[in-house]
Amino acid sequence: MSDRRSKILIFRDMLRTIQRKDGKAKPTHILYGANLSHDRLKNYLGKLMEDGFIEKKIENGHSYYIITIKGREFLSGFKKIQEFSEAFGIDI
Amino acid sequence: MISEPPLIPIWFYSYSAVVYFLSAIISFVVSLFAYKLYRKSSIKSNLFLLFSFLAIGLAFSALTFTSIYTYFYKPYFETFHNLTSINNNGFNFYYVASIMAYLLFLVTYLPKKLKKKFLVLYVPLWYIRFTNFHIVSIFLLAYVVIRNIANFSKKRNMNSFLVMFAFIAILAFHLLQLLIPFDVELYLFANVVLTIGFASFLTMLIRVGVK
Numbered sequence: 176m177s178d179r180r181s182k183i184l185i186f187r188d189m190l191r192t193i194q195r196k197d198g199k200a201k202p203t204h205i206l207y208g209a210n211l212s213h214d215r216l217k218n219y220l221g222k223l224m225e226d227g228f229i230e231k232k233i234e235n236g237h238s239y240y241i242i243t244i245k246g247r248e249f250l251s252g253f254k255k256i257q258e259f260s261e262a263f264g265i266d267i
Numbered sequence: 268m269i270s271e272p273p274l275i276p277i278w279f280y281s282y283s284a285v286v287y288f289l290s291a292i293i294s295f296v297v298s299l300f301a302y303k304l305y306r307k308s309s310i311k312s313n314l315f316l317l318f319s320f321l322a323i324g325l326a327f328s329a330l331t332f333t334s335i336y337t338y339f340y341k342p343y344f345e346t347f348h349n350l351t352s353i354n355n356n357g358f359n360f361y362y363v364a365s366i367m368a369y370l371l372f373l374v375t376y377l378p379k380k381l382k383k384k385f386l387v388l389y390v391p392l393w394y395i396r397f398t399n400f401h402i403v404s405i406f407l408l409a410y411v412v413i414r415n416i417a418n419f420s421k422k423r424n425m426n427s428f429l430v431m432f433a434f435i436a437i438l439a440f441h442l443l444q445l446l447i448p449f450d451v452e453l454y455l456f457a458n459v460v461l462t463i464g465f466a467s468f469l470t471m472l473i474r475v476g477v478k
Contacts, residue, residue, distance in 0.1 A: 183308050249307065256308045258475045259300065262426035264418030265312040265375070 183256070183267055185209060185219055190228060190250050193242045199232075200240055277338065279455060284334035286458045287327045293465045293472075294324035300472055312375050319371040326364035333357030362400045369407035376414040401441045408438040429471035436464025 180188075192208025193200040200208070206216045220240065223229045228246035232239045260267045298320035305313040333354050415431040443457035 181310075183310065252307055255475055256304050256310070258426060259304055260310065260312070261418075261422055261424070262430045262471050262475065263312075263316060263375075264414060264422075264427065264430075265310065265316075267308065267310055 181267055182219075183253075185211070185215075186223060186228070187250065187253050189219060189223060190242055190246050193229065193240055194247065194250060198242045198247075202238060202240065205240060276451075280334045280338035282455075283458050284331050284338065286462050287330040287334060290461060290465045291324045291327035291331060293469045294320045294327060297468055297472055298324060300476070315371050315375040319368045319375065322364045322368035322371065326361045326368065329357045329360040329364065333361075366400070366403060366407070369404055369411070372411045373407050376411055398445065401445050404441045405438060405445075408434060408441065412438050426471050426474055429467045429474075433464045433467035433471070436460050436467065440464065 188209040189205050189211075192205050195208070196204055202216065202220070205211075205220070206213065209216070209219075211219065220229070220231075223240075223246070224231060226245075227243055228249055229240045229242055232241055257267060298317050301313045301317040301320060304310070305317060336353055336357070412431070412434045415427070415434050419427045419431045440457050440461040443453050443460060446453050447457070
């Protein structure tokens, strides 16, 4: 089995980090929380915004990422994805 | 002239129609669940499961239809050799759809390196005979069962047990079908085993869905 995290697990870790910060987190928090390199963070933040899971906001010159309802729904549904996949022995 | 006795008592087709119908419905529900998860996760294996269960659902729908047909048109079936084309076509569709489903299960569980090489699903047509179909099914499912036993040994949770048990039950269903010539009553037992197997899938789905 590969030790590399799949895209879906990275998305989960990023969204979970934002949710833990009361739904609003700075890019550096997401970077450390999801254990990502800067380049990968930029790439995945773009994808999460594109899919409507997060939104970017700028306050007092600082950029923040806010988890959307769709993002929260993804996190709550993730357990089902995980359990279903695990039941069939599928790696996620 | 001595007429040959029917292989399976005609009353049993009403029972098997119910079993196949339930199996088809459960397969469609699992397929729908896999589709919803694929939409959310984009995990390719969920796509394989989606099509596997869809194919099984279609296969058992064909069997439901042929069982009902056989039950209501029993005079045509009182002599074993007098099978109608509708019944034959129904079973042939079931054979093809089931083998497709089992091949997709196999692809789901193949190691990634082999999966890439398994680009074209080769469906040999020589299995379209009762015995050959069940033998091929047993071989395909054996690998799926082994992978699920390994998964259960690793995870040790109820959901992985239910999926493993369901695949073992489907495998047992095919094994029992091969033994019918020795004892017709095994047909009844095979269908009971199949029902338990699909009930196991349903239980897993309820457990995952309710949480």
